[in-house]
Amino acid sequence: MRACSCFSDRLTISYCRSSGPGGQNVNKVNTKAEVRFHLASADWIPEDVRQKMALMHRKRINRAGELIVNSEESRYQMRNLAICLEKIRGLVTEATERPKVVSKETSQQLIERVEKMNRERLRQKRIHSSVKQSRKADFD
């Protein structure tokens, strides 16, 4: 995944001026990095992952079908570009993960563990109760 995501000919990178305070420097220097690529034709992502991404990140996709990621967090263009690429990698990884399948044995074990914990808790409670009772001086 890491090797594929850096084909700069597949990704369209553009720079523009960032927003926020900063005086002359923020007005003149192009530090905001924007990376966009056409999601449907991105053959470096598997088909099902692509569809899942189209569902999950609807808001980031424009009418032409391009996924847009931008970053203006850092003062440096290079770092903003690195952040954009990192974000894209994160999106793809998120879309690739499958729901965790808990095997039958493990789910059994989990239920057994919970029951054991409850039994132990009640046992300790009974012991504590008997200790407190033994301290009572009940003179008949």
Added chain:
Amino acid sequence: MGGNGANKALELLRSLPRVTLANLRPSEGSKKQEKRRGRGRYGGRKCGRGHKGQRQRGNRPRLGFEGGQTPFYLVIPKYGFNDGHSLRRQYQPLSLQRLQYLIDLGRVDPKLPIDLTQLINGRGVTVQPLKRDYGVQLVEEGADIFSAKINIEVQRASELAIAAIEKNGGVVTTSFYDPRSLEILCKPVVFFLRGQPIPKRMLPPEDLVLYYTDAKNRGYLADPSKVEKARLELAKKYGYTLPDITKDELFQMLSTRKDPRQIFFGLAPGWVVSLSDKKILKPTDERLLEYYSS
């Protein structure tokens, strides 16, 4: 129009009289006369001291005194912000913007490997080894503008700075200089005049060994294959294609590195450089050779 002005200036130079003390005058408003006290009217009378009291009589209490109230500088409790500050290692910052400026002005030659001596000769940085400076560190300021292919050796470098230099096809190395070697590196001529043999550079202390053996910091003690891998990784992270330096015409220059025990390029430890005789004296005794080559 500029040429016309230059010709006019040259004509003036030919025709006007010689510049002497009699012809010179400071520019209007540059020299203001100082107020001499005690010489009447406004500099005199009370002489700027006010009327009676501690002020006029020069008996004011010390700085920080608040009339008996516990002063601010004693109310605040001590905390170890500055503990051991004189033992902390300091590195003079060198921004990529400044480096680009020096290269553009021709004060530092990018065709030769750039060393701390080269930077000091070009008056790019000022390093004070006696003030716990351990060298120079590369800082990211100017990473977007930087466009020079150089072989640079510093003492510390941040990741973005390394990426910016390698993007342009250059090479960065971080190396350690102990204070004695650093002094020699900063002022080589003064050292050569002493007539002592060049000492061998010491290896880094325990806490710095990890730093200089790490390929991510391009340490001089790191494995070259790991450095190659780290270069590729950095290129992937920052999204640029790593230019192939082996196909470069300056590959020979870009791959020159110093030996871990060497201070100067081309001079080995143990040699004595004599500036007056313009000769280099090398040791011949076996034990000395063994010591200096260890």
